Amino acid sequence: MSTTIGRLAPGLCLLLLLTQVIKFFVKFYQVRQRFQSFQKQGLPMPPHHPILGHLLLVSKIMGTLPSDVHGHVLPNQIEQLLPNLGSVFYLDTWPFGPPMLVVANPDACYQITQSHSLPKYHALRKYMEPMTGGKDLVTMEASEWKTWRNIFNPGFSSAHLMTLVPDILKDMSRFVERLQEASKGSEVVRLDPMANMLSLDIICRVALDTDLNAQQGSSDFASALRRQTRWLSFGNEANLFTRYHPLRPMMQWWNARQMNQFIAQELNSRFDINHTKEKVSTDRRSRTIIDLALETYLSETTPTNSSGSLDSTFQNVAISQIRTFVFAGHDSTGSTICYAFHLVSTNPSARRQLVDEHNRILGPDPEQAIARLREEPHLLKRLVFTTAVVKETLRLYPPASSTRSGESGFNIRLSDGRQLPTAGFLVWSNSYAIHRDPVLWPQPNSFLPERWLVEEGHDLHPVKGSHRPFEFGPRNCIGQELAMLEVKMVLAVTVRRFQVRSAYDEWDRLHWGNRSGSKMVNGERAYPVLDGAAHPSEGLPCRVEMIAH
Numbered sequence: 001m002s003t004t005i006g007r008l009a010p011g012l013c014l015l016l017l018l019t020q021v022i023k024f025f026v027k028f029y030q031v032r033q034r035f036q037s038f039q040k041q042g043l044p045m046p047p048h049h050p051i052l053g054h055l056l057l058v059s060k061i062m063g064t065l066p067s068d069v070h071g072h073v074l075p076n077q078i079e080q081l082l083p084n085l086g087s088v089f090y091l092d093t094w095p096f097g098p099p100m101l102v103v104a105n106p107d108a109c110y111q112i113t114q115s116h117s118l119p120k121y122h123a124l125r126k127y128m129e130p131m132t133g134g135k136d137l138v139t140m141e142a143s144e145w146k147t148w149r150n151i152f153n154p155g156f157s158s159a160h161l162m163t164l165v166p167d168i169l170k171d172m173s174r175f176v177e178r179l180q181e182a183s184k185g186s187e188v189v190r191l192d193p194m195a196n197m198l199s200l201d202i203i204c205r206v207a208l209d210t211d212l213n214a215q216q217g218s219s220d221f222a223s224a225l226r227r228q229t230r231w232l233s234f235g236n237e238a239n240l241f242t243r244y245h246p247l248r249p250m251m252q253w254w255n256a257r258q259m260n261q262f263i264a265q266e267l268n269s270r271f272d273i274n275h276t277k278e279k280v281s282t283d284r285r286s287r288t289i290i291d292l293a294l295e296t297y298l299s300e301t302t303p304t305n306s307s308g309s310l311d312s313t314f315q316n317v318a319i320s321q322i323r324t325f326v327f328a329g330h331d332s333t334g335s336t337i338c339y340a341f342h343l344v345s346t347n348p349s350a351r352r353q354l355v356d357e358h359n360r361i362l363g364p365d366p367e368q369a370i371a372r373l374r375e376e377p378h379l380l381k382r383l384v385f386t387t388a389v390v391k392e393t394l395r396l397y398p399p400a401s402s403t404r405s406g407e408s409g410f411n412i413r414l415s416d417g418r419q420l421p422t423a424g425f426l427v428w429s430n431s432y433a434i435h436r437d438p439v440l441w442p443q444p445n446s447f448l449p450e451r452w453l454v455e456e457g458h459d460l461h462p463v464k465g466s467h468r469p470f471e472f473g474p475r476n477c478i479g480q481e482l483a484m485l486e487v488k489m490v491l492a493v494t495v496r497r498f499q500v501r502s503a504y505d506e507w508d509r510l511h512w513g514n515r516s517g518s519k520m521v522n523g524e525r526a527y528p529v530l531d532g533a534a535h536p537s538e539g540l541p542c543r544v545e546m547i548a549h
């Protein structure tokens with residue numbers, strides 16, 4: 001028996017290999033032919049080569065960019081190279097990426113996310129699963145998504161979040177302390193890890209009422225999260241060892257286990273406090289996102305447990321959702337905090353206006369800003385210029401975008417009447433390209449918070465639907481109010497006390513070494529790199545100075 005298997009094995013392996021090679025070439029032929037046929041029909045795309053597709057164009061562009069640049073800058077670079085292409089076009093990078101339809105125009109984005117919300121790109125689920133456990137709002141669909149979105153919505157409402165401001169300020173105080181420490185040292189510090197840990201502390205506090213203190217101490221949960229982020233894979237990495245790393249499944253399983261254990265423990269203790277001891281309070285002040293979600297869940301469903309323990313259906317999905325909030329929430333908000341500091345320090349006029357606004361609304365003593373906000377959280381709503389700074393930061397450096405799966409029979413209609421089939425394509429609402437489009441944004445690469453303050457009719461006034469950092473439609477970001485609140489609060493409590501200047505020159509002298517190649521994208525050294533969301537290159541090296549008063 002074993003000798004028969006031994007004799008057949010090489011032949012079977014060869015057959016398997018041959019099948020894979022044939023499958024590859026069939027797919028190769030189909031993909032290239034489809035693009036060729038679309039090209040002949042006059043559908044928009046860069047000139048398409050029958051064998052190389054758009055690989056030559058993409059490699060030419062990537063050759064001019066830093067090697068670690070985030071892929072979401074690519075459509076904007078293509079548009080700059082081919083100004084007559086338009087802002088909706090097909091892109092063929094197969095086999096390095098799926099066949100794509102890039103959508104970088106508000107009307108077309110409206111068609112795929114609002115008037116008809118295409119499902120999330122199917123491979124996103126596989127990418128997110130190790131991070132979230134699979135039952136997450138980002139990749140759920142249809143009625144399952146709707147049920148859980150309704151359950152979690154109340155905890156993310158603006159009114160509820162305002163009640164959490166005093167709690168969030170505890171984490172802000174620690175961030176201020178960390179900046180103070182950084183100002184005393186002689187080293188250049190990387191702001192990105194600091195900002196991410198701040199956001200992580202905040203999301204754990206508002207979701208679970210947990211004082212994680214990842215900013216100051218080492219947290220096993222935070223370490224597991226960071227490790228898990230590094231092991232995520234879309235399965236299309238050019239480096240085959242990275243793509244098929246043999247340790248990935250084991251490492252992902254281990255990190256997920258650590259995250260689950262931590263959240264389950266926190267969740268149960270939250271449940272004990274609020275429910276078994278019958279302390280459900282109508283005071284919303286110290287109530288977390290999970291408290292409100294459980295309340296909505298219990299009011300709408302029959303629990304699966306009759307005992308005094310946490311309902312198991314709720315517990316399983318809640319753990320997954322909290323892992324999602326922690327991942328989606330800390331990463332993108334941390335990046336936005338960094339970019340806000342970077343842009344404020346490189347735009348003195350914006351900085352002056354921020355300081356004026358904070359003096360006016362939060363009182364003349366910067367050291368009292370935290371106490372003032374603790375007493376009157378609603379002052380945050382009056383920080384109009386600060387809000388404009390955050391919106392403009394998100395315009396220039398959106399940390400994420402939306403990828404959808406095209407559907408058979410669903411076409412995007414262009415203004416000239418052309419119909420673009422979406423079936424079989426990754427349909428990519430690319431906020432980076434929309435936000436840098438000179439047709440929509442005069443001086444697209446300049447930081448101009450005043451865009452958000454001018455009257456309708458003014459040249460700078462944003463075109464409707466052209467600012468999409470959180471996407472629109474039913475699948476928009478559930479955490480957008482929290483993210484805006486956090487970044488505004490950080491600016492309100494720090495800008496008058498610290499100068500945080502990016503220090504790339506110094507950093508590069510020490511770390512760039514003999515590396516060749518470009519360090520800039522659109523003239524910017526703080527270009528975005530992929531690390532979960534889009535983060536500033538090198539983690540934004542900075543020098544922090546305390547301002548004497």
Ligand code: HEM
Nearest residue numbers: 137138325328329332333402469470471475477478479483
């Ligand atoms: C600056 C910060 C943030 C940005 C730029 C951002 C951006 C986005 C974008 C573009 C989407 C749509 C993704 C898609 O269509 O595939 C999204 C969805 C989502 N975001 Fe955020 N996000 C931020 C902060 C947060 C925070 C703080 C949380 C939670 C605490 C969060 C949780 C989520 C969730 C759960 C979804 C999926 C919503 C659904 O499909 O129902 N995000 N976010």
